[in-house]
Amino acid sequence: MASPLDQQAAAETAHDPTPPLLEVSNLSMRFPARGGGLLTRAKQYVHAVDEVSFTVRRGETLGLVGESGCGKTTTGRLLTRLLRPTGGQIRFEGTDIAQLNERQLRRYRREIQLVFQDPYSSLNPRHTVGTIIGTPLRVHGIVPRRQELAHVQELLELVGLNPEHYNRYPHEFSGGQRQRIGIARALSVKPKILIADEPVSALDVSIQAQVMNLLEELRDQLGIAFVFIAHDLSVVRHFCDRIAVMYLGRVIETGTREDVYGATRHPYTQALLSAVPDLGVARGATPKPKIRLSGDVPSPIAPPSGCHFRTRCQHVQDLCASSRPALAAGPRGHAAACHFPIETSPVVGS
Template identity: 60%
Template sequence: MSEKAKDAEVTIPAQAQDEGGATLTKDAAPGDVLLKVTGLQKHFPIRKGLLQRQVGAVRAVDGLDFEVRSGETLGVVGESGCGKSTMGRLITRLLEPTAGKVEFQGKDITHLGVNGMRPMRRDVQMIFQDPYSSLNPRHTVGTIISAPFKLQGVTPEGGVKKEVQRLLSVVGLNPEHYNRYPHEFSGGQRQRIGIARALALNPKLVVADEPVSALDVSIQAQVVNLLDDLQQELGLTYVIIAHDLSVVRHVSDRIAVMYLGKIVELADRDSLYKAPMHPYTKALMSAVPIPDPKRRNVKSERILLKGDVPSPIAPPSGCRFHTRCWKATEICKTTEPPLLELKPGQQVACHHPENFEDQAPQDTVLLSAAKEAAALVADEVLAESAETSAAVAAELDTTEETAEPAAESAAEPAEETTTEPAEEAAPEEAAAEEVSETVAVDESDSSEESGTDSQK
């Protein structure tokens, strides 16, 4: 090796160990923001035709906002195809983002090139999903684990071989297997080799992309416990991507739930599992079996989502979950809900959250305005109806007052009409009486005359 190369090398100290050889815990600064993501997007263009013109885009990640604090573990869950792995690659700058910002320890690393990211690789590492394809089958384990030292130009204290053997023992492998090839190891052992490679440079942030999904259940528990132990020993910060909610619950401090490229809920582990607020999170939780023999016969509510996940090429307008949500309303179809903190330590993007007193919370300004407008309209309608009722009552009173004099005036002519015929009938009766008296007198006279004649 040339003198210039030797001068260019940087020696990193080996991790502190106790008398028994165990690695001591790093001094972490809990509470400090280590990673901050703002408006992160990644759209994969769709090109067709001879000229390869862009006709659309797959919106794998479409606006993510979150923070990761030093020493904590952020779990990311969601269905297959929701953008979890793409998000992990964007954080580690293995993919170039379409928009947004990624800040690591207060430094913007969004658009750093290869040379600019090289120093950052010591602090940001990734554990890949497939332990079979992530290891070069032509290289020995020693060569694979020592690759970061060569790429960064650093030499550990005691030499590369000694450091690699120490890392193998840290992850639970035999240090004597230094010269073996990947095909000589099982799946779980290969994943341990990948973890050892990620820990070679003592990183501050490790992004694990479904580290146990390709392993057997028994091996999954070993790898999960290994990650947990390493975090406590080395003070690591994790972003663990998975779709197994039981695994995420075991290792995570906070959990982000993704759906179709967006975070729909971000909360503490206990809050999320005890009282999920987003309907999609509630549906996911209903699918997790409860490993409690006492609750074996307890029937839990199983939520079955209808339909398929919409295409990320043309996602639905408004809330992207409204096509499968049982609580969707018109505002869900037109207005996208923001990710806001409705409870301490619990953020949700939903117009009608679960386990929340106000089913139409104040975070949605449009809905609040609609509420106020509806109240004003209701007050106006009530006022108008009251005015209308008063006017109708006044008209009825006026009509009654007008009708009474009219009835009285109509009754008076009737009485007069009735009296006049009576008055007219009185002379006629008197005349008739006079005629009858005259007739009677005449008859009496005639009878007297007849009597006289008979006497004669």
């Protein structure tokens, strides 16, 4: 019997026969939780990422969304191999990089780059912008040393900064400019995929739109694929081609932007989307009912049996406690991990 990921991939392949750039299968990450005394061996684990599966095609943008603590940032760090997963596969262009050592990973480091959330702490305050962007060029041998300065200035211009500011330090720039420097550093090694971890959440609202427009221009101009991690559903809807919704370490719904926002199948996704401000109300439209989830998110150390969302779900039944729902693919690859998925859902106003 085919796995949920195989079913999903088959549905996607029917519409796009090209092989995926990145294929994640049953990816898991458990962190030991201290228990007992100082010298007691840990017997409990935090299930930060729990058998996550999805694919990313060349030039595609996948959005990872969910509440804080759902595991989306940990997933991003696993994809860049800043963390070694405890289980599962990360196949990049057909090669599983999940368990490669540092020496073996060196050739893949330049292919998958990370844009960090905080533009203030992600740049070394003792280095100039030229050094920050130029170091990856030297490490990976992108350009000869004599061409490094010109290449750094080209990258600064590409992200909308003054090329002559290569000798300035990070503290001389605003938050939005620092994030542009971080983007230029990630682009310096000519990656095929960018993991953008909440790239605009630490910026002023007026600056967020500028940085998002920059990312959209770079995607169209350079053909880079994105895994875009965010909690702002409006930004994700604008930027991403496909959406994967996470809850307590699991992907509980995934599909195209139109499917996830317009034909929601999972009750948790429906609750998330009901919280998005509806601009139609300001124009006199009748406000849509809000879905208020009861209780708090369960502990990732001892998650509920069966469906992790069952303790907060309004449609819970006995089967939800005894059986874990598979991420079953529906039409066009729209998949939901729910025993009783929603058949129809109103389109959320933009």
